[in-house]
Amino acid sequence: MTNPTLIEVTRGPLLESFHTGALAVVSATSGVLLSLGDTRRDVYPRSAIKSLQALPLVESGAADRYGYGDAEVALACASHTGTQQHTKVAEAMLAAVGLTEADLGCGRHPPLGAKAARELWRTGGEPTQLHNNCSGKHAGMLATARHMNLPIEDYWHADHPIQQRVLEILCQLSGRDLGTEVMGLDGCSLPNWAMPLETMAEIFAKLVSGKGVDAQRAAAFRRIMQACWAEPDLVAGPARADSVVMARLPGRVFIKTGAEGVYCGGFPEHEVGFALKIDDGTTRASAGTAMAIVEHVLPEAVGLMHRDVLKSWRGIEVGTIRTAPALTQALARLNLS
């Protein structure tokens, strides 16, 4: 099955590039509302489900025990840009459980954010594991391991009880028996289990609405969303789509990007979740598709992210990034009111 084009990139009078992909929108009460492309193939959700990987931190009581507030919980769900604001929270999360940067297993890379990277080099710094965009997720897992008296070495291994707990939660939420035949490793070396986009969208529909999950889980995810809405810059970074949208529309939309063109999210008032994957893995297309969905469901979001014009380095408009007809038409048929 060939997926439809979701995003087009024009230059001058011509279509220069295009991005195919698949998208599912699912209601917690009415089932699949929109299925565009192959939404039943297994797809790694990557960082788009960091909020699910953070559930053990909240559900185990670790977050409460160590006094983690909105900032710490938000960072546990983050793909952050590596600013000092981010690294300080990650460091504090570790310090609260008697650990340091050296205990992280995520590996080091320069800050994702261009400004943060420039600032680091300017001041003579070197990237540490705290700068890794996943450092909050890893710090949260270490705190959970501490709280549960589990070994902290190799907490990132797929067979460690922390990862097995994440797997158990994903199996519960998806209703699927996820095994090593659909397991890959993320860039931060944590296991990631593939599932269909329809399933991911259904999980987010349940979690943002609290319908179809037990009260404890609904409360835990509510706390996670509230943390991200309260500290949106910690989830990504200044001017990043996830941060901007959640800062401006708290309580109304929860969204999260993932590597290789994945995006997930949901709309609590509509009890609806979505999940999408761009075939080629490009973020410009996954972000463009996610923003098109958000803008369709919440017209207040129009204009928050200026994604449509491509400019040359001297500022001349040279092209556009726009939604393709297949996506535009599918969204036009999606009526949530």
Added chain:
Amino acid sequence: MTNPTLIEVTRGPLLESFHTGALAVVSATSGVLLSLGDTRRDVYPRSAIKSLQALPLVESGAADRYGYGDAEVALACASHTGTQQHTKVAEAMLAAVGLTEADLGCGRHPPLGAKAARELWRTGGEPTQLHNNCSGKHAGMLATARHMNLPIEDYWHADHPIQQRVLEILCQLSGRDLGTEVMGLDGCSLPNWAMPLETMAEIFAKLVSGKGVDAQRAAAFRRIMQACWAEPDLVAGPARADSVVMARLPGRVFIKTGAEGVYCGGFPEHEVGFALKIDDGTTRASAGTAMAIVEHVLPEAVGLMHRDVLKSWRGIEVGTIRTAPALTQALARLNLS
């Protein structure tokens, strides 16, 4: 027409992402040898034809007049990484004709190369137009304008005689009447005219072989290729595919990357040119496809670029980037010996 998958990206046991595209391989004497996907659609060649945009610099006599050697001619064909080595040559090219960085029209951006960018920030520098990956191309055009007593302001405008000369050459080489209906602007604000991949491949077949073009043009392009082979690090940068391959196989392969997933090149001894475009514009796929072609035609290139393994930040192998069956099979049928 849906283009075939050329490059696959795996993670764990699954195919995570894939890249579709089109590829043409053309012989100067035997015509089209391979046409995979839609190779007749108009495609912007972008920076993959900087060597053609450098022809007026050599053919007009400007390069000789200003004492430009291999370094200057190579930089005129470059998408460079913005190291000091690159910026110094660009600055010298301008100084030789009494101009400075302020006369460039390419705009400024941080060095493309991560190491060069880090070095710039470390030393308290700010990006100038010399760091723009196209600064050599622009400096060469300014020198040509000086030599021809043309205005130097707005040399980058499509209606300036320098750009019109480039257009004339492209029309001659392509046998096509290229007009504004296929014109777009590059990131450096220069005009770029779209043409089919088959036509681009044919142009490179003619130029690398010297067959089908007049003696003066053949000599000019020979000089351009010799410059790139003599100064390969100036064409891109240390460890970049174009630089590594041309450094190790001078005289045997000429290759150049372009934005939005374009790649062009040729093999002089085989009198063959190629051109390819990845539909989604991704460089990992265009570079992977180009290296697959180079390795097929010149087995000595195998191992020069390690492109096939994806690792996590802590160094664990998590996936692969590999040629897809359609590309592997098409290359297997391509016998140039």
